[in-house]
Amino acid sequence: MEKHKCIYCLRTKYESEFNKEHVVPRMMGTYQDAFVLSNFQVCQECNSYFSRQIEDKIALDSYEGFLRMQFRDKPMSDGRRLTDSRIRIIGNEGVFKGLPFYVLTDTSNPYRIRFEVEPMVGIISSLEANEYIYYTLENLPDATKEVKSRLKKAEQPIINTGIDRELLERELEEKGYLIGKYNYFEKSITDFYKEPEFMTIIEMKIDSFMRRVCAKTVFNYLCHSRGKEFVLDSSFDLIREYIRYGQWSEELWFRYSKGPVSSVEMPNETAHVVGYMWYPENDQWILCGSLTWFGDITYIFKLGISNQKVQQLNTLNSTTMACFNNVDRTIIEDDAVHIYGGRPDEI
Ligand SMILES: [Zn+2]
Structure with missing residues (x-):
């Protein structure tokens, strides 16, 4: 039986030890052409750790949980209560x-x-x-x-x-x-x-639980759109360790703002927008992730320095994103040339 490497724990495991990982956690909605990592990318152990130890804890105890009650594609059953620690x-x-x-x-x-x-x-x-x-x-x-x-x-x-x-x-x-x-x-x-x-x-309160869900969602999408080899690169090890083990590094950063990123056109006002883009930092181009939940709150954070792509920047679209429509449950993917903090041809 063939063995594969998990993109989160980096361990090599048998095919039977892998299962499906939804790019967007199911607690945030389900989509017709759901983006799923099902080709031996995320192992069962990592997958169930994420859902039980992270997503279950914030599903009904977060600002996103509050948005989810109102805007998720499928309404939740009556009488579920939002917990108030976050x-x-x-x-x-x-x-x-x-x-x-x-x-x-x-x-x-x-x-x-x-x-x-x-x-x-x-x-x-x-x-x-x-x-x-x-x-x-x-x-x-x-x-x-x-x-x-x-x-x-x-x-x-x-x-x-x-x-x-x-x-x-x-x-x-x-x-x-x-x-x-x-x-x-x-x-x-x-x-x-x-x-x-x-x-x-x-x-x-935005704590590590929510940040890790955001980082994982974008990292999943990166794997989905660029392929497994791309995300296995060691330039993503810091964000990988943060997502999987909660270990924060001072080399990473994380920001958030209320509302969607202004230049993003959303299919409807409660869509999720998941994407990654190039960003200039200390004379280097870094890859950063961007995620807007329910058209209401946006997180932007550093994924890593992706050296192998820097020379190609001028020919690449600088932003790749997918919009998850919470009304008709479809997904639209888009490449756009816009960048946060500058343009790629300025260096
Ligand atoms: Zn794993």
Whole structure:
């Protein structure tokens, strides 16, 4: 039986130890003419490491997970909840300012998602702006004199977003909030749904998990479009080790920006754009990867220095990319002459 080398762990293995690797992880969508590495490029061990140890961890716990709930080609089943260690969504106006939301999939909603709130108690913090500070029952501080006088003047001094009323009243009494008469809303969030739109702040954390998924997606695409021999070159060893083992090198870099790269024409506004391009750095041409998820967030990073191609730059198209259309599930490939930070004929 023939043996082959895996493009990630570089180990030589039997044919039976390889399986299919999707260029774009399936959690981000599936496509009619799906780009797949199925010709003994990625071994089973690497493949399942990527899906279990990396992709599963961020699939429903990332900004991309939030986009995926809304825009993936196939809607997700109802009631899946977005975890909040990499993304937090917080109301940013009026009564809901400072109130953390969580997100559930909901196909009955045009946006395919629904916002819910944890049971919290809001204590009025500004009478003029009608703003509150929200606490969990456990974190509610003792009422100060100042707070008490504000409560007396407020029309709605306290908001309850779902804490058991008896429990809440006991706690309010203990902490000194129950003074005279006051009103509070129960589950006022239901009123809030009458508003078609509202302002939120989205806090996101981009950690190594997401970066590695991005780097792997582009590296897969590089292998798909340039072939296995090209990506086995040692000039890609640093990014390879980062993708496979999470080992970061100071020689690499990674940047991101909100929105798609401006010069890219996308087949629709929620497509993924996966590509690689030449970039001048310290008198060398390096190959860098670019990836836009759901037309919303773009990552650009260094893949490696590809010496064997530098002389040919003037005759090569400088950018190679594929657009994964999340509406009709097709893929368009494109070569373009545009480059980040300069043009190839300037050197
Ligand atoms: Zn492997």
